[in-house]
Amino acid sequence: MSVRLVITDAMWDRIEPLMPADPVRGRPRADHRRTLEAIAWKYRTCSPWRDLPNELGPFQTAHKRLIRWATDGTWERILAALLAAADTDADLGWTVSVDSTACRAHQHSAGARKRGHLEGPEPEDHSLGRSRGGLSTKVHLASDSRARPLSIHVTAGQAGDAPAFEAVMAGIRVPRSGHGRPRTRPAVVLADRAYSSRAIRGHLRRRGIRAVISQPADQIGHRLRRSRAGGRPPGFDVETYKERNAVERCIARRKQWRGLAMRTDKRGIASSKGISCVTS
Structure with a gap:
């Protein structure tokens, strides 16, 4: 059975220079492109790691590199x-939109670690929580006007949208082709009524970012009841x-x-970083 591949030659020409170099001594590493295809296959199909097709190499190699590249910054560089x-x-x-989505967590993602210690930054709750739908993870993200992900932040499923806003905005860093600092400030930020708060509007105002955020009905009614004291x-x-x-x-x-x-x-770090660059 042939495996459908998703990494084209043009994509690989851009990605290859950013991959970790092979060690000077010892056995050469398995092909990076094949490992990327293995990781992409796993997330496209949502199959267990052990069901990885033989054409894509050992599942242990793909899983270990997914975690390693998430902790050493390889995915962020790509x-x-x-x-x-x-x-x-x-x-x-640079008209940036911010929103969140809940992802149902399979029971296999909630198992306790049996031995060893965690490697790299990992929240204590592993970005897992209980909401109305059961165990879930919430993905907060910012996208540009062409639906590309600029920043991703994961929390437990029951977490609110507004508290994660500043973390999402802090993750926007686009390097410039020449000299200069990375661009971190959008021209406009669009968000729904879940992000309508004084703290968020003040944060954007201090950074000189235009906010286009809808107001919920209760905020509008409260301002109208206060008449002139409610402000503009x-x-x-x-x-x-x-x-x-x-x-x-x-x-979508x-x-x-x-x-x-x-x-x-x-591990939440794999869910947030492992495949964002491939899907973009």
């Missing part, structure tokens, strides 16, 4: 390079807000990969 190339080609839209309503551009569908399309594109629509990883 994603940053792809975003920098898009920005250089003027193909990155925040500015809201209806036409610009229509572009918020970009983040919805970004989420990620969830076409079944391993991202339902979490099976025990």
Whole structure:
């Protein structure tokens, strides 16, 4: 049975220089491209690691590299390079949309670690929590106007959207092709009513970012009841807000990969970083 591959030659030409170099001594490593295809196959199909086709190599190799590359920054370098190339080609839209989505967690992702210690940064709850639908993980992300993920932050499923906003914004870092600091400040930020708070609007105002955030009905009613003491309503551009569908399309594109629509990883760092660059 042949395995459908997703990494094209053009994609690999961009990714290959960013992969870890082979060791100077000892046995050469397994082919990086085949390992990437193995990781992509696992998340596309949501199959157990042990069911990995023989053509893609040992499942132990793919799983270990997924975690290693998440902790040593390889995935971040790949994603940053792809975003920098898009920005250089003027193909990155800086009207940024922020939203979140819940991913149901499979029971295999909730097993306790039997031995050893965790490697690298990992939250105590492994970004797992109980919401109305049971065990779940919430993925908070920011996308550009062309539905590309710029920043991803994962929390437990019961976490709110607004508390994770600043963490998502802090994750936006697009390197410049020449000299200069990475770009971290969008021109406009679009968000739904879950992000309508004084703290979020003040955060964007201090950074000089235009906010287009809808207000919930209770906030509008409370301001009207206070009359003049309620102050002016925040500015809201209806036409610009229509572009918020970009983040919805970004989420829908990620969830076409079944391993991202339902979490099976025990470690939250793999769920947040492991496959974002491939799906973008």
